[in-house]
Amino acid sequence: MKVEREVTIAAPRETVWDFLWDVPRLAGCIPGARDVRTIEERKTYTAVVADKVGPFKVQFPLTIEVVDVQAPERLRVRANGRDTAVDGLVKVDLDVTVTPAETGTALKVAADISVLGKLGTLGHSVIVRKGTDIVDRFAQAVRAQLEAKA
Amino acid sequence: MLRPFELSEPTSVAEASELLARHGDAARIYAGGTELILVMKEGLVHYEHLVNVKTIPGLAGVRLDAGTLRLGAATSHRARERDPLVRQHFPAVARMEADVANVRVREVGTLGGNLCFAEPHADPGTLLQVFDATARIEKKGSARTIPLEGLFVGPFETCLEGDELLTEIVVPPLPSRSAAAYLKFGFLERPSVGVAVAVTLDDGHVADARIAVGCVGPVPRRMREAEAELRGKPRTETGAALATAGRIAGRAADAITDLHGSAEYKEHLVGVLLRRAWDQALAAIDGSPRR
Amino acid sequence: MKEIAMTVIVNGDKHDLTVPPHETLIECLRDRLGLLGVKKSCDVQVCGTCTVLLDDRPVSACTVLAFEARGRSVRTIEGLARGDDLHPVQEAFVEHGALQCGFCTPGMIMATVALINENPRPTADEVKHYMRGNICRCTGYKRILEAILDASRRMSGASAGNGR
Numbered sequence: 001m002k003v004e005r006e007v008t009i010a011a012p013r014e015t016v017w018d019f020l021w022d023v024p025r026l027a028g029c030i031p032g033a034r035d036v037r038t039i040e041e042r043k044t045y046t047a048v049v050a051d052k053v054g055p056f057k058v059q060f061p062l063t064i065e066v067v068d069v070q071a072p073e074r075l076r077v078r079a080n081g082r083d084t085a086v087d088g089l090v091k092v093d094l095d096v097t098v099t100p101a102e103t104g105t106a107l108k109v110a111a112d113i114s115v116l117g118k119l120g121t122l123g124h125s126v127i128v129r130k131g132t133d134i135v136d137r138f139a140q141a142v143r144a145q146l147e148a149k150a
Numbered sequence: 151m152l153r154p155f156e157l158s159e160p161t162s163v164a165e166a167s168e169l170l171a172r173h174g175d176a177a178r179i180y181a182g183g184t185e186l187i188l189v190m191k192e193g194l195v196h197y198e199h200l201v202n203v204k205t206i207p208g209l210a211g212v213r214l215d216a217g218t219l220r221l222g223a224a225t226s227h228r229a230r231e232r233d234p235l236v237r238q239h240f241p242a243v244a245r246m247e248a249d250v251a252n253v254r255v256r257e258v259g260t261l262g263g264n265l266c267f268a269e270p271h272a273d274p275g276t277l278l279q280v281f282d283a284t285a286r287i288e289k290k291g292s293a294r295t296i297p298l299e300g301l302f303v304g305p306f307e308t309c310l311e312g313d314e315l316l317t318e319i320v321v322p323p324l325p326s327r328s329a330a331a332y333l334k335f336g337f338l339e340r341p342s343v344g345v346a347v348a349v350t351l352d353d354g355h356v357a358d359a360r361i362a363v364g365c366v367g368p369v370p371r372r373m374r375e376a377e378a379e380l381r382g383k384p385r386t387e388t389g390a391a392l393a394t395a396g397r398i399a400g401r402a403a404d405a406i407t408d409l410h411g412s413a414e415y416k417e418h419l420v421g422v423l424l425r426r427a428w429d430q431a432l433a434a435i436d437g438s439p440r441r
Numbered sequence: 442m443k444e445i446a447m448t449v450i451v452n453g454d455k456h457d458l459t460v461p462p463h464e465t466l467i468e469c470l471r472d473r474l475g476l477l478g479v480k481k482s483c484d485v486q487v488c489g490t491c492t493v494l495l496d497d498r499p500v501s502a503c504t505v506l507a508f509e510a511r512g513r514s515v516r517t518i519e520g521l522a523r524g525d526d527l528h529p530v531q532e533a534f535v536e537h538g539a540l541q542c543g544f545c546t547p548g549m550i551m552a553t554v555a556l557i558n559e560n561p562r563p564t565a566d567e568v569k570h571y572m573r574g575n576i577c578r579c580t581g582y583k584r585i586l587e588a589i590l591d592a593s594r595r596m597s598g599a600s601a602g603n604g605r
Contacts, residue, residue, distance in 0.1 A: 001407075054268065054306025055178070055195050086194055118192060125270070125408045126305055129368065132406070154442050157462035157508070187465075187504050188485055200462070228498075252574020253552070254501045255486060339487050 003111045003132050005139040010104040011146045017072035017098050019146055029141035031134055042066060049081075051134075053126050058083050058119065060090050073098055088119025107142060111135050152187070153196050159205040163315055166201050167290040171313035173199045179315060181224050184251075184259035185267040203262075209317060210260075212236060219243070219321040223262025227274075231256060240321060241434075242330035242346075246277045249334070262316045265298075268369070270305050271340035271410070276364030277332040278321060279372055280348035286318040295320075302369035325358070327351045329434035331427040334365070335419055341365050342410035345399075345423035349431040356383050361395065361424065366416050367404035375402060376424075385432065392428055396421025447511030451476070452520025460507045467491050467502035469510070470517060478518035478547045489575030492548035492555075493517050499555040518547035521554070530554055533592035534585070541579035549575050553589050561597045565590065 009016055020026060027036040027047060036047040045064040050057070062081035069075055077094040093112040098105055113131045114120070120127065157180075160166040170177050177199035180186060189195050203209055203224055210224040214235045221230065230236050231247040250256055250264075250273050264274050265285070275298065283298040287310060298319065301308050310316065324330060327350060334344040344365045350358035359380035364370030376395040383391050400417030407413045444459045451474060460469060470476045470493065479502050482490035486501035493502045494516040495509070521528035527535070530553045540546045549572070556563060556571045563571065568589050577585060 054304065056189075056306065057195075086192075119194075121409075122192060122194065125406065125410065128406045128408045129305070151468070152463040152465065154461060154463050156442055157445070183506060184486065184504060187506065191484065191504075248570070252487065252489065253555075253571055254489065254492060254499050254574055257498045258500055258505060 001113050001128050001131055003113065003135045004108065005135050006106055006108040007139045007143045008101050008103055008106050009143045009146050013098055013100050013105045014072060016105045016107055016142075016146060019142065020075060020096065020098070025145060026142070029138050029145060031137050031141075042069070051130065053123075053130065056123070056126075058086060058088065060088075062090070083117075083119060086119050087117040088123075089116040090114070091116070107139065109135055109139050152190055155197055156199045157202060158199065159202045161205055161207065163206060163209075163288050163317060164290040166203055166206060166315055167288070167313045169199070169201050170315075171290070174312060177201055179203055179263075179266070181263040182226065182259040183263075184255045185263060185269060203315065209262075214239060217323040219323075221261055221319045221321065223265075223316045223318060224260050227251075227256035227259050227261070227264075228253070230261070239323065240281075240330075242277060242332055243281075243321065246273050246332045249273070251340075261319060265301060265319070266308050266310065266316050268302055268304075268306050268308050269340070270368055270370070271336070271342070271365045272370075273332065273334060273341065273344055273364070275302060276344045276362045276370040277330065277346040278319060279362040279370060280330055280346045280360040281321045281324065282360075283319055283321045285316055286320065287314050288317045289314045293317075299371055302371070305368045324348055325350050327435055328358070329431040329438070331430035331434065333423045333427045333430070335423060336365070336410070338410060343416050343419040343423060344370070345420055345427050347424065347427045347431050349428065349435065351385060351432075351435055354385055356380050356385055356388065359395075361399055363399055363403045363420055365410075366420065373399040373402055388428070392425050393421065396424045399424060445508040445511065447508060449510045449512070450514040452516060458507075462506065462508055464507040465503060466493065466495075466500070466505040466507045466510060466515070469507035470502060470515070476517050476519050480544055480547060482544065487574065487576075488545070488548075489552060490545050490548040492551045492575065494551055494555055497555060497558055499552050516551070516554075518550060521550065528554070529595045530557070530589075530592045533588040533595065537584045537588035537591060539580060539584040539588040545575060545577045545579075549577065549585060553592065556589070557593050557596055562593055563589075 027033045032049045032051045033047050038045055043066055048061050050059045060081040060083055062079045064079040067076045067078050075096045079092045082089050091114040095110040097108045115127050158169050178197040180200035180202050209222050211222040212233045213220040219240050227247045227250045231244055237244040264272055279299050284295050285298050285301050286295050303309050330348040332346040334341040336342040342365055346362040348360040359377045361373040361376050363373055376399040379391045379395040400420040403420055405413040405416040444461050446459045448457050467479055467481055470479045479493055480490040482488045484503045486504040491502040492499050496513050521531055530550050552572055552575050568586055
């Protein structure tokens, strides 16, 4: 499933771009992310994303690879991981673009989310809603962080 | 093979409530198990402690109390499908129950289990809302009653506190010259779209229209903005209003594109099912001398 | 973990068993009692292959817990025939060719027995509604429907005919 969100942030483009590389703070904008570790600066990271829907809990240890960088405007990332308890594999391709806008900077996040395995079939509808919700909240959180500083 | 768990068999609501409070997240109520055992078998969830509510007397049963239908939470779908009181006085409810899942699920699955598991792709929660049904929720030492609509918080999530049990659903009768209808559509194991209506006529006009949509959004709910389109209209002039109501309800249903279909398709189906359910309800009113 | 001691009558035979709460009825019937006529297929109660009768009511053995059968009676496909004499439903299925691979058949027959017990002369629509939860991948259902209607006629004493 593809989700796209765009927010306009009242901050200069360089600030927004730099924020994307401030891994601890960026991870703080992803709902449910913790234990973020840098394996290789600007290349590979790991994190654990945990979430729950009603009684169903998932926990994905993710490996995050930076696939392509076009500073200071575009960043592509791929994350994948396997849930430890339930049969489910998650793959996220993230395409983030940072472009100047009238009132600051436009941050566009395009996510292509796949969940495979039992979780993907049984939980499909839930995952679609959750995926949209997470990308939403991520974009809002980034804006909130950057506008708070400024 | 299911993972092992302990089973408790309380004989009162208070005892069940205490057990839930004591074990917290590790415990879950077990009634028919038609939803719970499935997800435990799939490994999606595990409870170390199941609290059997079928051993609590008085939690199952169908009663008609001065025209109001009182449904014990532990009553099976089939009990309501076949109960003469339900079939006579609340025929739409009996018909809806008859079409839940398959006969084996209906034999074992309960109303309370269905509502409290809160799987969005389900039927009873949608239809019962157009009757303005209420839910009785109890725990040790206290009880509360809420509109059924308030039970559903999100997919697989109800407003029940950890130590609360749903004990009864109370369904008031519709006024005279009224009927309800429920239609659903799906091609997977569970329904993709469900629409319920209740119509009341008065002197050739629509005195009241109630619409609920389920399966599409995260919770089943009433579509009050759509209802307003129909109230007051002469019954012979509802064509355009139904189309508008269908569009409003479709949009308000918060459809997403998933395995059940595209969002546009589901919105379209809401409109189609609304019109058909409306016609069915009107035919039921016309066909019944007392109503 | 506390196990549950129970008495259950299966196909007319009394059994004293001790089962853990998490054991399913199908595990109990197949693994403990050797009743392999109860087939496991989807394991999520939608296909009907594991249909057994619990106090004459059709249930999914894959999803009902074994202890729920305590003090009750269970009937499986093995409990229908009397020696070499097939049950009328079994006879009807054979005569109408209502099976090919046979995997859905025990469940189909048990559901049919439950249906006719509840509704001795169902209409075709009533049969289709009741049997909706029993899936067959081979036959296309036509002969199954004919067998069920014929069996109901025989069992209610009406003359046997060739489908309606």
